[in-house]
Amino acid sequence: MYVRGVGPRWAEMLSAKGIQTAEDLLYHLPFRYEDRQHPRSLDELQPGEMASVIAEVRGAILMRSRKMPIFELTLGQGRLALKCLWFNATYLDGKFNAGQTVAVYGKVEASRSTSNFKMIQPQFEVLPDSSDDAETRLLEVGRITPVYESLGGSRLASRWQRKVIFNLLESSRGCVPECLPESMLARLNLMDREAALREVHFPPEGTPPALLQSWATPAHRRLIFEELFFLALGSELKRRRLRERAGIAFATSDKVREAIREVLPFHPTAAQKRTLGEIVSDMRAPSPMRRLLQGDVGSGKTIVALQAMLVAIENGYQAALMAPTEILATQHFLAARKLLERSSRRYRIVLLTGSLDSDRKRLNRGLINRGEAQLIIGTHALIEEKVEFDRLGLVVVDEQHRFGVVQRFRMMKKPNQAEPDMLVMTATPIPRTLALSLYGDLDVSVLDELPPGRTPIVTRRVPDERADEVWDFVRKQVKLGRQAYVVYPVIEGPADDQPELDFPDELAESMAQSNEKHAALPSKTLRKGKTSGLFPKVDPGAAGAKSGLKSAVAMHEKLRKGPLAGLRIGLMHGRLDADEKEIIMRQFQRGEIHVLVATTVIEVGVDVPNATVMVVEHAERFGLAQLHQLRGRVGRGAAKSYCILMTGQRVSEVGEKRLNALVQTQDGFELAELDLSMRGPGEFFGTRQSGMPGFRVADLLRDRELLELAKVEAERFVDPTTCDGTEAERARVWARLKDAWQRRYGLVEAG
Numbered sequence: 001m002y003v004r005g006v007g008p009r010w011a012e013m014l015s016a017k018g019i020q021t022a023e024d025l026l027y028h029l030p031f032r033y034e035d036r037q038h039p040r041s042l043d044e045l046q047p048g049e050m051a052s053v054i055a056e057v058r059g060a061i062l063m064r065s066r067k068m069p070i071f072e073l074t075l076g077q078g079r080l081a082l083k084c085l086w087f088n089a090t091y092l093d094g095k096f097n098a099g100q101t102v103a104v105y106g107k108v109e110a111s112r113s114t115s116n117f118k119m120i121q122p123q124f125e126v127l128p129d130s131s132d133d134a135e136t137r138l139l140e141v142g143r144i145t146p147v148y149e150s151l152g153g154s155r156l157a158s159r160w161q162r163k164v165i166f167n168l169l170e171s172s173r174g175c176v177p178e179c180l181p182e183s184m185l186a187r188l189n190l191m192d193r194e195a196a197l198r199e200v201h202f203p204p205e206g207t208p209p210a211l212l213q214s215w216a217t218p219a220h221r222r223l224i225f226e227e228l229f230f231l232a233l234g235s236e237l238k239r240r241r242l243r244e245r246a247g248i249a250f251a252t253s254d255k256v257r258e259a260i261r262e263v264l265p266f267h268p269t270a271a272q273k274r275t276l277g278e279i280v281s282d283m284r285a286p287s288p289m290r291r292l293l294q295g296d297v298g299s300g301k302t303i304v305a306l307q308a309m310l311v312a313i314e315n316g317y318q319a320a321l322m323a324p325t326e327i328l329a330t331q332h333f334l335a336a337r338k339l340l341e342r343s344s345r346r347y348r349i350v351l352l353t354g355s356l357d358s359d360r361k362r363l364n365r366g367l368i369n370r371g372e373a374q375l376i377i378g379t380h381a382l383i384e385e386k387v388e389f390d391r392l393g394l395v396v397v398d399e400q401h402r403f404g405v406v407q408r409f410r411m412m413k414k415p416n417q418a419e420p421d422m423l424v425m426t427a428t429p430i431p432r433t434l435a436l437s438l439y440g441d442l443d444v445s446v447l448d449e450l451p452p453g454r455t456p457i458v459t460r461r462v463p464d465e466r467a468d469e470v471w472d473f474v475r476k477q478v479k480l481g482r483q484a485y486v487v488y489p490v491i492e493g494p495a496d497d498q499p500e501l502d503f504p505d506e507l508a509e510s511m512a513q514s515n516e517k518h519a520a521l522p523s524k525t526l527r528k529g530k531t532s533g534l535f536p537k538v539d540p541g542a543a544g545a546k547s548g549l550k551s552a553v554a555m556h557e558k559l560r561k562g563p564l565a566g567l568r569i570g571l572m573h574g575r576l577d578a579d580e581k582e583i584i585m586r587q588f589q590r591g592e593i594h595v596l597v598a599t600t601v602i603e604v605g606v607d608v609p610n611a612t613v614m615v616v617e618h619a620e621r622f623g624l625a626q627l628h629q630l631r632g633r634v635g636r637g638a639a640k641s642y643c644i645l646m647t648g649q650r651v652s653e654v655g656e657k658r659l660n661a662l663v664q665t666q667d668g669f670e671l672a673e674l675d676l677s678m679r680g681p682g683e684f685f686g687t688r689q690s691g692m693p694g695f696r697v698a699d700l701l702r703d704r705e706l707l708e709l710a711k712v713e714a715e716r717f718v719d720p721t722t723c724d725g726t727e728a729e730r731a732r733v734w735a736r737l738k739d740a741w742q743r744r745y746g747l748v749e750a751g
């Protein structure tokens with residue numbers, strides 16, 4: 001489509017920013033607005049506030065101090081003046097002329113020398129004067145002016161977007177198609193689409209600034225609702241389609257119940273009973289189960305899943321459990337084997353992970369394929385190794401929130417077989433609304449009760465200087481018969497360890513693309529491999545010392561020889577091969593290792609109730625969700641447990657907030673909400689890796705209420721008995737849904 005003001009070269013630049021159509025451009029909303037109708041005058045300003053000011057240029061000077069050049073612009077209004085300072089801004093020299101009118105936006109600060117105010121590095125725009133064209137003047141002066149994030153360089157800056165969008169809106173007057181049914185708009189009192197787009201870019205006179213800044217004008221709400229509606233509609237549709245597929249109707253006879261009773265090692269909590277009830281009732285139904293079991297760390301999800309797997313097995317099907325790391329898969333394997341030994345029946349359990357040797361892999365694949373293995377526990381290798389199951393009845397995905405995995409499991413059944421049931425478990429405390437949107441097509445069960453006899457974990461922050469006290473404390477706990485973890489952010493060197501090393505290559509690479517932190521790593525380190533070979537040995541001390549980062553390998557050496565000498569100390573990280581991991585895990589489980597020095601590979605799922613101390617060094621480098629998971633490794637038994645967060649000197653403001661939050665609460669949901677508000681949902685889940693759709697206008701945190709509304713409307717729309725749209729409207733909604741989902745979210749897969 002041709003848009004006035006957009007040539008082919010610019011179109012290319014826009015395309016790189018994800019703006020490919022005129023519509024994309026219209027949905028690129030201003031991130032703030034400046035009220036140039038009633039600008040603030042200098043005498044109203046208060047130090048500390050963010051303000052937008054329009055004033056006349058009185059003087060401009062580039063000061064070359066010894067440290068760096070500072071550009072100083074003096075704006076005046078009557079007898080008052082405002083100084084604006086930009087550091088290292090030689091490029092501003094010559095940009096301003098006395099007498100020009102300039103709009104600046106920034107934080108007001110008191111000036112030390114005079115009674116005037118100053119702003120440091122404000123945003124600015126030289127306003128048009130009579131020599132500029134009428135259109136520019138119209139859009140920028142004497143009105144509420146939209147301010148856009150630059151789409152690349154000064155050419156595609158705010159002013160350019162204002163014009164292009166204005167022209168686009170003018171030329172499409174009366175022909176922006178409505179995409180929601182009239183009846184829905186009327187019911188929810190929503191604005192029509194064209195008016196909403198116009199007002200969101202060029203708000204009418206008198207729109208309250210507070211509503212604009214918080215995206216709460218009727219125009220904003222309409223566009224946000226629209227986006228969320230199509231998200232909810234897609235989820236609802238997926239869910240309905242799935243229900244129509246042929247699944248397995250498992251039976252729960254006395255024989256099945258008896259089989260479960262035989263192995264159950266304790267009385268389940270009320271929450272465990274309830275969630276198992278929900279799961280089993282799905283399993284009995286003839287349509288495929290898609291359920292999310294959500295429960296904070298330590299709430300006891302594993303045993304619930306194991307019972308569900310027994311239901312499948314006792315019905316003559318295979319059950320598979322996939323864990324995100326080899327350590328966790330190994331632990332599940334060992335635990336399940338031990339549990340099932342109590343049974344009078346003979347179950348065959350196999351483990352399948354990437355670093356098993358190829359003979360064992362081949363053997364296990366055969367057992368799975370011929371149906372001789374009933375319970376299969378593994379990592380992504382289950383998918384990677386193209387295992388074909390004989391009769392797959394239930395798939396459990398532990399500690400996961402990735403869509404793709406669930407979809408790919410479907411490929412592993414034999415053709416013409418019924419769709420297996422699927423249970424996804426997560427300890428990531430997902431706030432309810434996020435669960436709704438992330439897992440819109442899953443039913444959710446919540447384990448909201450911890451097993452009895454837990455004592456709260458004592459969480460403390462300790463500065464590095466007091467490390468000696470920490471090691472003393474660890475020694476004392478070991479003397480009492482307890483065990484401890486000590487966690488470091490890297491294995492050997494600064495850019496070294498990621499827990500993702502425990503994932504298969506492909507996943508690691510896709511993560512690398514979606515995450516700057518990973519992208520910064522040399523690709524070689526993302527490859528899975530053994531300790532030798534691919535990875536040249538780095539001198540542990542040296543690499544760590546350079547970055548000031550302590551590493552697991554180096555500290556394992558140091559602690560063993562120094563502060564923790566005499567204790568049995570193990571080392572665990574993602575680069576060990578499967579056997580080594582298994583041995584160490586087993587030794588730690590049996591209490592033969594007192595202190596396990598590790599990386600975040602032990603972050604999820606590891607369950608050793610006798611461990612009571614979790615020491616995290618460089619705690620400021622970990623995310624809130626991650627620290628919460630790490631802390632969840634202790635406090636699993638009746639003994640009092642401790643989480644010690646050690647930090648160096650420099651902790652950012654956000655870092656402080658995170659650590660203090662951890663000290664204050666142990667409630668995962670509370671922490672998740674906090675994390676979300678500090679970082680935004682995309683960060684929390686690592687947008688692309690979790691399949692979290694990127695939104696154009698909506699914000700899940702801010703727009704919860706609209707999301708709930710969208711869910712209700714989506715359900716209503718899909719159901720022919722409640723839908724009140726006309727035939728033409730329905731056709732338009734479906735067309736748009738297809739377009740929106742495929743393009744924006746990529747979540748609708750064929751079939």
Ligand code: ADP
Pocket residue numbers: 266267268269272295296297298299300301302303427451452605607609636
């Ligand atoms: P998570 O939900 O974090 O995966 P786990 O399934 O690993 O939690 O369970 C945590 C610990 O609690 C394990 O040691 C498990 O054996 C124990 N546990 C689970 N349910 C109960 C229960 N009903 N009574 C006593 N202990 C339990």
Ligand code: MG
Pocket residue numbers: 301302398605
């Ligand atoms: Mg678990």
